[in-house]
Amino acid sequence: MSISSPARFVRPVVRQLNAYVPGEQPKEKRLIKLNTNENPYPPAPKVLSAIRDAVDGRLRLYPNPTAQPLREKLAKLHGCTPDHILIGNGSDEVLALLVRAFAEPQASLKNESQVSKARVQYFWPSYSLYPVLTDLHGAIRHPIALPPDFSIPNALALRRLGWDTKAALTLVTTPNAPSGRGYSMSELEALCIRQRGVIVLDEAYVDFAAENAMELALRHPHVLVSRTFSKAYSLCFQRVGYVVGHPELIGALAKLKDSYNVNGLGQVAALATLDNLPYYQKNFLLVCATRQRVASALSEMGFRVLPSQTNFLLVEPSGHPADEWHARLRKRGFLVRWFSSPEVRHYLRISIGTDAEMDALLVAVRREMKN
Numbered sequence: 471m472s473i474s475s476p477a478r479f480v481r482p483v484v485r486q487l488n489a490y491v492p493g494e495q496p497k498e499k500r501l502i503k504l505n506t507n508e509n510p511y512p513p514a515p516k517v518l519s520a521i522r523d524a525v526d527g528r529l530r531l532y533p534n535p536t537a538q539p540l541r542e543k544l545a546k547l548h549g550c551t552p553d554h555i556l557i558g559n560g561s562d563e564v565l566a567l568l569v570r571a572f573a574e575p576q577a578s579l580k581n582e583s584q585v586s587k588a589r590v591q592y593f594w595p596s597y598s599l600y601p602v603l604t605d606l607h608g609a610i611r612h613p614i615a616l617p618p619d620f621s622i623p624n625a626l627a628l629r630r631l632g633w634d635t636k637a638a639l640t641l642v643t644t645p646n647a648p649s650g651r652g653y654s655m656s657e658l659e660a661l662c663i664r665q666r667g668v669i670v671l672d673e674a675y676v677d678f679a680a681e682n683a684m685e686l687a688l689r690h691p692h693v694l695v696s697r698t699f700s701k702a703y704s705l706c707f708q709r710v711g712y713v714v715g716h717p718e719l720i721g722a723l724a725k726l727k728d729s730y731n732v733n734g735l736g737q738v739a740a741l742a743t744l745d746n747l748p749y750y751q752k753n754f755l756l757v758c759a760t761r762q763r764v765a766s767a768l769s770e771m772g773f774r775v776l777p778s779q780t781n782f783l784l785v786e787p788s789g790h791p792a793d794e795w796h797a798r799l800r801k802r803g804f805l806v807r808w809f810s811s812p813e814v815r816h817y818l819r820i821s822i823g824t825d826a827e828m829d830a831l832l833v834a835v836r837r838e839m840k841n
Contacts (some may be wrong), residue, residue, distance in 0.1 A: 478800060483605065483606065483608055484606070484839070486605075486670075486751070487602065487605055487606060488601075488605070489602060490598060490599045490602045492506070493505045493506035493807055494805060495747055496805055500537070501800070501803055501804070501805045502803055502804050502805065502823065502827050502830065502831070503804050503805050503821075503823075504804060504805060504820050504821040504822075504827070504831065505805045505806050505807040505819075505821060506703070506706075506807070506821065507647075507675070507701055507780070507781055507782050507821045508700075508704075508706050508821065509701065509702060509703070509704040509757070509781065510757070510821075510822065510823040510824045510827065511704060511752065511753045511756070511757075511824070512704055513704045513705060513739065513743065514663050514743070514746040514749040514750065515743070516742055516744050516745070517739055517742040517746060518604065518740050519596050519742075520739065520741070520742035521735055521738060521739050521742075521807060522733070524734065524735055524738045525735070525781035528734065529647075529734075531734075532730050532734075533664075533730055533732065533733060533734030533737055534734075534737060535729055535730050536557070537557035537732050537737050537740075537839065538552065539737070539741060540557055540710075540712075540732075540737050540740050540741055540744075541555045541556075541557060541712075543741060543744050544712060544714075544744070546841070548618050548684055548688070548714060549688070549742065550688055550714065551717070553717040553720060553721075554687075554688070554714055554715060554716070554717055554720060555712055555713070555714050555720065555738065555739075556712060556713050556720045556723045556724055556727070557711070557712045557731075557732050557740075558709065558710075558711045558712060558713065558727070558731065558732065559709050559710075559711070559728075559733075560698060560700060560709040560710065560711045561672070561674060561696045561697065561698040561700075561711030561712075561713075561731055561733045562599060562711070563711065563727070563731060564671075564696050564711050564712065564713045564723070565599060565600070565603055565641070565670075565672070565696065566603050566606075567723045567726050567727060568639060568641075568668070568694070568696075568713070568723065569590055569603045569606075569607045569609060569639060569761050570607055570726050571719075571722045571723050571725075571726055572638050572639045572667070572668045573587070573588055573589070573590050573604070573607060573609040573610075573639045574587045574588045574609065575588065575607060575608035575609060576588045576608055576609060576610050577608055583605055584820070585610065586634055586636040586637055586667070587636060587638050588609045588610045588638060589609070589610045589612040589634055589637040589639070590604040590607075590609050590611060590612060590637070590638065590639045590640075590641065591612040591613075591614065591633070591634055591637035591639065591640040591641070592612070592613055592614070592640065592641040592642070592643075592714065593613070593614050593615075593622070593642060593643070594613035594614065594615055594616065594813065595616065595648060595649070595809075595811060595813045595814050595841075596616075596641070596642075596643040596646060596647060597641075597643050597647055597672065597674075598809075598811075600641050601613070602648050609638075609800070610638075612632075612634060612637060613634055613768065614632065614633055615631060615813075616629070616649075616813075619776075620646050620649035620651040621651065622653055622657055622658075622661060625660075625664065630633050631758060633668055635664050635665055635667075636666045636667055637665070637667045638668065638672065639668050639669075640665055640666045640667060640668070640669040640670065641669075641670050641672060642658070642661065642669065642670065642671050642672060643672045643674070644658060644671050644672065644673060644676070644679075644683065645675050645678070645679050645778075645779040646784075647674070647675065647780065648782075648784055648807075648809065648814055648817075648819050649776055649778075649784050649814075650675075650777065650778030650779060650780040650782055650783060650784050651776065651777065651778075651779070651787040651840065652679045652681070652777075652778075652779030652780075653684075654678055654681055655681050655682070655683045655686065657755055658671060658683045658686060659683070659686055662686055662690055662692075662693050663690075665692065666692075667692065668692050668693075668694065668719065669692060669693050669694070670693075670694045670695070670696060670698070670713075671683050671686065671687070671693065671694070671695045672696050673695055673696065673697050674696070674697070674698050674700070674701050675701055675702070675779070675780035675781060676697070676702075677701070677702035677703075677732055677750075677754050678701075678754060678757060678758055678761075678780050678781050679701065679779035679780070680779060682695075683695060684714065687714045687715045688714070688715075691716040691718075691719075692716075692719075693715065694713050694714065694715035694716075694719060695713065695714045696711065696712070696713045696714075697711065697712055697713075697714070698710070698711040698712075698735070699711065699739075699740050699743060702750065702753075702754060702781070703740075703743050703750055704750075704753075705736070705739055705740065705743065708733070708735060708736035708739045708740070709732075709733070709736055710732060710737070710739070710740045712738045757781050757822050758823055760822050760823075760824075760828055761781065761782075761783065761822045762825060762830075764779070764822065764828050764831075764832065765783055766821075767832050768783070768835070769786065770834075771835060771836065771839060772788035772839075773785045773786065773788050774786035774788075775786050776817075780820060781822045782819055782820060782821045782822060783819070783820045783822070784814070784817050784818075784819050784820075785817060785818050785819075785820060786816050786817050787817075787818055788839070789838075789839055790838075791816070792808055792815065792816050792817055792818050793808050793815070795808075795818055796818060797839070798838050798841075799831075799834060799835075799838070802834040802837070802838070803834070804830075804831055804834060806818050806819065806820045806821075807819040807820075807821075
């Protein structure tokens with residue numbers, strides 16, 4: 471039998487899927503990488519030592535399937551029990567599990583009155599993985615447009631925008647990405663109280679923010695908070711994330727995860743990280759100070775810089791369109807992020823690097839301003 475087109479074996483939803491596009495991983499060493507919001511500072515020395523010490527005969531063994539020691543240590547940190555916590559292969563796996571656990575595929579609905587059961591609701595623009603995960607599961611995207619300042623709309627505005635208080639799953643990136651806008655716990659709690667479905671506060675960048683909302687996950691049974699060791703804790707390479715919430719919701723997620731979903735070295739690294747928090751807290755302050763200094767310098771050069779509570783800045787450049795600035799800076803050795811989405815195509819997203827890297831970037835911007 472001749473098979474003319476193997477693509478016909480692929481499910482239609484997969485063939486039609488617009489895959490998530492990660493930030494470019496450059497092959498050229500000359501490029502200063504300011505496009506994927508990685509922490510510019512390395513893990514704590516004791517974390518690196520712990521990883522090195524774990525590279526031994528245990529590599530032939532499976533890791534702890536539930537990352538139980540890590541769950542126990544995180545439970546002490548957040549004032550809950552290990553049953554309130556699930557560890558994921560980065561927070562991206564956690565997000566995928568959330569969609570699978572709480573949103574019905576649209577094809578399973580019996581009538582239009584059940585549409586909320588299949589809705590994955592999220593503000594837009596936000597993390598571009600949300601619609602991809604929704605499409606892959608066959609659920610219904612329900613994006614809600616943020617205003618130009620990226621603030622959370624009030625209750626009246628939300629109703630006008632079509633906010634669904636019964637949506638099966640609502641995802642809120644806080645602080646917001648790609649804008650960097652921070653949200654207060656009071657406005658997040660007001661949003662949570664209105665929801666009748668599960669609501670997830672995606673706090674990937676929260677260590678650079680003024681407030682966090684972890685206690686909402688422990689106060690309200692339908693609220694979950696997701697975190698990652700990537701952005702603030704310099705462990706992107708190891709892929710460790712987690713989610714905190716009511717044990718019944720966490721138990722549902724645990725049924726769906728892969729058997730050994732978090733690698734052993736990642737678990738070792740995360741445990742050692744929690745034993746060295748003062749090192750990272752100093753880095754948070756350093757990143758925030760650099761962020762403020764760069765924001766002020768770019769503003770003085772005529773850039774519109776949005777307020778940020780993350781480790782990046784969203785800026786509307788002066789003199790040239792954002793996509794042209796993206797190309798110009800690349801030629802000068804700097805890789806920043808430009809999105810083609812209409813809502814943010816006039817902006818560049820610039821990750822905060824070391825002081826030396828950011829000083830070099832500012833020099834390059836000043837030179838380009840003269841061209």
